[in-house]
Amino acid sequence: xxxxxxxxxxxxxxxxxxxxxxxxxxxxxxxxxxxxxxxxxxxxxxxxxxxxxxxxxxxxxxxxxxxxxxxxxxxxxxxxxxxxxxxxxxxxxxxxxxxxxxxxxxxxxxxxxxx
Amino acid sequence: xxxxxxxxxxxxxxxxxxxxxxxxxxxxxxxxxxxxxxxxxxxxxxxxxxxxxxxxxxxxxxxxxxxxxxxxxxxxxxxxxxxxxxxxxxxxxxxxxxxxxxxxxxxxxxxxxxx
Numbered sequence: 001x002x003x004x005x006x007x008x009x010x011x012x013x014x015x016x017x018x019x020x021x022x023x024x025x026x027x028x029x030x031x032x033x034x035x036x037x038x039x040x041x042x043x044x045x046x047x048x049x050x051x052x053x054x055x056x057x058x059x060x061x062x063x064x065x066x067x068x069x070x071x072x073x074x075x076x077x078x079x080x081x082x083x084x085x086x087x088x089x090x091x092x093x094x095x096x097x098x099x100x101x102x103x104x105x106x107x108x109x110x111x112x113x114x115x
Numbered sequence: 116x117x118x119x120x121x122x123x124x125x126x127x128x129x130x131x132x133x134x135x136x137x138x139x140x141x142x143x144x145x146x147x148x149x150x151x152x153x154x155x156x157x158x159x160x161x162x163x164x165x166x167x168x169x170x171x172x173x174x175x176x177x178x179x180x181x182x183x184x185x186x187x188x189x190x191x192x193x194x195x196x197x198x199x200x201x202x203x204x205x206x207x208x209x210x211x212x213x214x215x216x217x218x219x220x221x222x223x224x225x226x227x228x229x230x
Binding site for chain 1 (some may be wrong): 119120122133146149157158159161166206210212216217218219220221222223224226
């Protein structure tokens with residue numbers, strides 16, 4: 001079984017500041033981990049994923065995340081926030097092929113960027 | 116690559132009617148498609164998993180006779196909401212993946228409003 005906890009339902013940063021969105025997971029098998037972004041009234045766009053390769057994963061739009069097994073974490077960061085980064089961010093975990101790649105999502109973190 | 120479309124993007128119907136939502140993978144073959152429901156300001160709730168050519172697997176609490184899912188080809192899955200009622204109003208999102216892919220790619224979503 002898998003579960004995801006996203007700490008902070010709402011994160012507010014200033015434009016140009018560091019973005020840090022926290023995600024902790026629980027998984028009974030080696031996890032596949034994902035970050036998705038959702039803009040209002042749209043579907044989810046894949047930002048990045050970890051699937052047992054390099055622990056530091058780089059994604060689109062300058063985002064990256066680091067898989068830390070000892071901390072069961074997969075926090076998302078971006079050095080400098082842009083106004084266009086304002087959106088809802090979801091962390092998700094999968095058990096891979098054995099679970100038919102079914103995703104378990106966190107509750108989401110709303111990121112607002114202040115000018 | 117990995118583009119998923121949904122049609123319609125928005126639908127309004129009267130109570131008691133049925134509504135069909137299509138999900139297509141445009142540039143890859145999806146052996147598995149997933150259907151989610153999302154309530155305002157909440158995370159995604161998995162409704163069912165469909166594998167091409169076989170019956171869908173529904174999550175606990177989802178009425179299979181109300182939410183009919185068909186996955187007749189590697190590029191098309193449909194969700195039919197039968198005898199829709201106002202409480203079925205929601206944002207429905209599909210995703211596609213499976214086969215060689217460990218990643219789900221999401222459609223843009225369909226906003227259903229039942230009057």
